[in-house]
Amino acid sequence: MATSVSPGLSTQEKLARARAAAPHLALLSTAEKNAILLAMADAVESHTEAILSANRADLETSGLAGAMRERLLLNPERIAEMARGVRAVASLPDPIDEVLAEWTRPNGLRIRKIRVPLGVVGIIYESRPNVTVDTVAITLKTGNAIVLRGGKEAARSNQCLVEILNQVAGVPDGAIQLLDASTRQSVQELIKARGFIDVLIPRGGPELISYVTQNSAVPVIETGAGNCHIFVDELADLGMADRIVVNAKTQRPSVCNAAEKLLVHERIAPQYIPRIVRLLLDLGVELRGDEKSLRYAAGLQIASATPQDWDEEYLRLCMAIAVVADVDAAIRHINRHSTKHSEAIVTDSQENARRFLRQVDSAAVYWNASTRFTDGGEFGFGAEMGVATQKLHCRGPFALAELTSTKYEIIGNGQVRG
């Protein structure tokens, strides 16, 4: 068994091992990395029984039920899906060594900007064990070492997976480190590990993400929170608006790109609000409304929205509805309350759409489509590490290229500065 998951090593020792592995990972060729990934996929599949056994122990110990248990649960199909994901990453282009720009200065210096690995990537995540395998695959493909801090409910599943991945031939010693999940101490150590961790990515609920972004001394990519809006303009095709609102709210309400708020132009509100309220109620959506919405939905099952509603990410079958004067009022409402994730306008007016696309300050802004498309797979990236909601480094769905940095290589023939 690989020593990197040995409980005998401290967090500091594991961080040092990951740091030491980084230069070796950076030197792996694309062919070497792809061979390792394919071998990892095979190893995961061939150890299905061991993984299921570790996962059963996690399920028994955690005592979780319902949706939480569902997230932790592995079965042969989910394990096969992990392996398919790793093979998909192997088939993607390698971003490392890509020349992003190249020019020659008047003094003859030749400057090249090339993509290089970040070094060591830290991931703090919650129960789903597939994240372990997905993130190891993506970080290996991009020549990075990885330090994982999973949820304590998945500790045995994650340890089993990391041991299997570390045993694959060609994986540099120390490349994959799993931290102790039994206490918060390892999170504390990770967020203070300047010089050891080049980027930290929290993947999980709003509390985890907020804690890490507020307290980390290491650079963070903030992911995930999505208080997403749909604005139905006065010039909307209302049939299309129905389909988009229903899809964005109900197709998978627990995810960050699901819509949480509906804004309706006041000219169509008397007609559209009762119609969409009935549709959403039939689908089991709990509704809240501002004063005008309540008036237009008189007699229907809709509660009065509190001020907190406009900022809340429900992550369930609940939606708040407000009436706005026009597209500018919709833009102001969104820029004030959204988490800058994904917002949509439904309209036939090119002018209103252009205004909305340009002025809404969010990672992904849609015209006549569901917010549910904000996703690495749906964007065609072939993989995803998360959806970035900050503005530095990357914004929106991100995958391989965003796990890289750049370096300038400058070639001269004796130039000195005058």
Added chain:
Amino acid sequence: MATSVSPGLSTQEKLARARAAAPHLALLSTAEKNAILLAMADAVESHTEAILSANRADLETSGLAGAMRERLLLNPERIAEMARGVRAVASLPDPIDEVLAEWTRPNGLRIRKIRVPLGVVGIIYESRPNVTVDTVAITLKTGNAIVLRGGKEAARSNQCLVEILNQVAGVPDGAIQLLDASTRQSVQELIKARGFIDVLIPRGGPELISYVTQNSAVPVIETGAGNCHIFVDELADLGMADRIVVNAKTQRPSVCNAAEKLLVHERIAPQYIPRIVRLLLDLGVELRGDEKSLRYAAGLQIASATPQDWDEEYLRLCMAIAVVADVDAAIRHINRHSTKHSEAIVTDSQENARRFLRQVDSAAVYWNASTRFTDGGEFGFGAEMGVATQKLHCRGPFALAELTSTKYEIIGNGQVRG
């Protein structure tokens, strides 16, 4: 006078004003921004007397002398130079609205990735008043609001400059905010201003940068510290090595891209060390050496290096010299001790150069040229905000494009997710 520099406003009020200005700045056209910049340049020049008067008051109050006074001092030529810098920024291409990628998905969704402003940029800096004007110009050109926290020794100069810049016609209300420099409190408030500041850039000495990067809850671009190395390989042209070492060490020793450490291949050390030591001593450089260097420089004025020397950024006419076994040992030494800023190899061996360029993990890696070229101007960017030494968002010299974020605009015709 603009209220944004009124001492009556709290930091919170100033941050809120900058945040409110951001959407207006984002909507300025390139022509509008360039017109404002040209008017700013004129305004700075036409207020030369007022600026000099404020600067004289700063010089008297601060009681600074020597290099510190020199950094704070303004004169008509330096003011004209500020104005030229602003005009140069006006002439640069506008990165905003650039389409970075554009594609259509099989379901017909059209996705465009476009450059947008970051929003509000925070700058914490020390005495040089020209930074005030330079950074206002660059952030305005990129459609960002700016919050400045300068040094207290330059408070009057900065207040005068910001008042002049804020009075220029077309500058959105609140776009340029100057925080109180008289206490540390405004720094504390700035580094905790999540939601108000999109990126914070500390420009100044290592202590300032270290404090901000360790304690900021706001995303930071780390700039500046440069413990830069030159490795003279066994296959170096020694005349070229002399010129590069002398230039990198002595041409401007107080800046971050000056060389601090010299590594010499052991095969040429007996011959090269006495030669370069004599040359550097003649130029007034204080020298320190490892055991082998001291042996080869026997009889010359060179002290014994302490372990701390290998990690120290001298920023003055001082250099430490070590003998290394080969290019791999040089790479290991550099990756262990450097601040990942700029390093150079002098060699005629393409193989050793390729190895060094590829494996040294620094923002700028040179083959046969001085480290002094790590600079936005020397790279041809036409401007510079600093040299980034972290790996996220940008690395190396950065200017306009790095003060932007991106946004995805997605255009559909009713697509929903299945």
